[in-house]
Amino acid sequence: MADLRTHFAPGVLTGQDVSDVFALAKQRGFALPAVNCLGSNSMNAVMETAAALNSPVVLQFSHAGAAFLAGHGVHAGAADRSVLGSIAGASHVRALAKAYGARVMLHTDHAAQPLLGWVDGLLDAGEAHFEQTGTPLFSSHMLDLSELPLEQNLEICVTYLTRMAPLGMTLEIELGITGGEEDGVENSVVAPADLYSTPEEVAFAYEQLIQVSDRFTIAAAFGNVHGVYSPGNVVLTPMILRDAQHHIADKHSTADPRPVDFVFHGGSGSTSEDIAQAISFGVVKMNIDTDLQWAFWDGVRSYSVQAAPYLQAQIGNPEGPDRPNKSHYDPKVWLRRGEEAFIERLQQAFHELNNVDTLD
Numbered sequence: 001m002a003d004l005r006t007h008f009a010p011g012v013l014t015g016q017d018v019s020d021v022f023a024l025a026k027q028r029g030f031a032l033p034a035v036n037c038l039g040s041n042s043m044n045a046v047m048e049t050a051a052a053l054n055s056p057v058v059l060q061f062s063h064a065g066a067a068f069l070a071g072h073g074v075h076a077g078a079a080d081r082s083v084l085g086s087i088a089g090a091s092h093v094r095a096l097a098k099a100y101g102a103r104v105m106l107h108t109d110h111a112a113q114p115l116l117g118w119v120d121g122l123l124d125a126g127e128a129h130f131e132q133t134g135t136p137l138f139s140s141h142m143l144d145l146s147e148l149p150l151e152q153n154l155e156i157c158v159t160y161l162t163r164m165a166p167l168g169m170t171l172e173i174e175l176g177i178t179g180g181e182e183d184g185v186e187n188s189v190v191a192p193a194d195l196y197s198t199p200e201e202v203a204f205a206y207e208q209l210i211q212v213s214d215r216f217t218i219a220a221a222f223g224n225v226h227g228v229y230s231p232g233n234v235v236l237t238p239m240i241l242r243d244a245q246h247h248i249a250d251k252h253s254t255a256d257p258r259p260v261d262f263v264f265h266g267g268s269g270s271t272s273e274d275i276a277q278a279i280s281f282g283v284v285k286m287n288i289d290t291d292l293q294w295a296f297w298d299g300v301r302s303y304s305v306q307a308a309p310y311l312q313a314q315i316g317n318p319e320g321p322d323r324p325n326k327s328h329y330d331p332k333v334w335l336r337r338g339e340e341a342f343i344e345r346l347q348q349a350f351h352e353l354n355n356v357d358t359l360d
């Protein structure tokens with residue numbers, strides 16, 4: 001295989017750069033962590049980590065996270081709040097990524113059928129951005145229509161990829177059912193067989209999408225679960241990804257023995273062995289929201305314990321009843337503790353994903 005380039009200018013990666021980074025990831029055996037952000041603390045922590053480790057990252061907004069980012073007081077419907085929040089977040093990242101020296105893919109997470117208006121709004125903004133700058137606002141969007149019958153899922157995905165292709169955007173889709181609960185979709189009680197995609201299903205999706213563009217990724221179900229739960233009956237089975245790759249490569253005689261770029265949803269709580277195996281079968285992106293939510297909270301929590309005597313009132317601490325505590329309760333202090341813990345956990349994820357110093 002030809003050696004792929006490793007130089008990508010700091011900033012938001014779009015178009016061919018996204019495809020090239022995924023190809024590099026497959027060739028070198030690494031994957032990009034995809035981190036859900038809902039404010040400047042998490043966005044900055046992601047850019048800081050990606051720059052420090054000299055490695056590409058996916059920074060993504062969920063529908064609810066984007067609405068939160070816009071703020072509770074915004075006078076707009078739910079869909080519009082998420083559109084506004086996503087645009088505000090993308091603007092923040094676009095303003096700062098270069099200064100951080102971070103290489104970032106801007107992405108939106110799960111959009112189930114009722115949330116398609118959110119993606120429509122972002123594609124309106126994306127087309128306007130493309131007209132002005134020659135690049136789309138976001139690198140990629142995700143549709144999660146896995147609740148629908150497979151044919152219907154792909155029919156809608158093809159429509160979106162057709163609209164996104166002229167902008168050079170990448171579409172992420174979901175097949176099968178990832179267990180657990182995320183963004184209001186509750187899949188905790190489905191039959192175990194439905195938690196695994198088949199090679200034929202993945203092939204069908206591949207065949208539909210490749211007719212429009214090769215810029216797509218597939219989140220297949222291989223026993224992964226959204227969120228962190230105590231071990232149960234669901235067994236993570238990355239072999240499903242391998243079997244799907246073999247099936248498609250055979251059926252279509254593709255030059256690449258692993259023609260599909262897979263995404264690993266519900267990666268939180270996975271062992272490093274599971275992750276390494278999934279990467280070897282073509283996973284190029286892994287979502288790790290839940291573990292980072294905990295890390296941010298744990299940073300704030302441990303600070304509040306450690307500095308407790310200084311955090312009970314504005315005035316008065318163990319050093320004296322008149323001593324001010326401003327330097328302890330200043331949000332810049334305790335939010336930074338959250339950021340630091342988040343960064344430490346995210347660095348661990350980059351290491352587990354074999355994604356350290358992967359770019360020039």
Ligand SMILES: [Zn+2]
Pocket residue numbers: 110144174178219265266
């Ligand atoms: Zn998912």
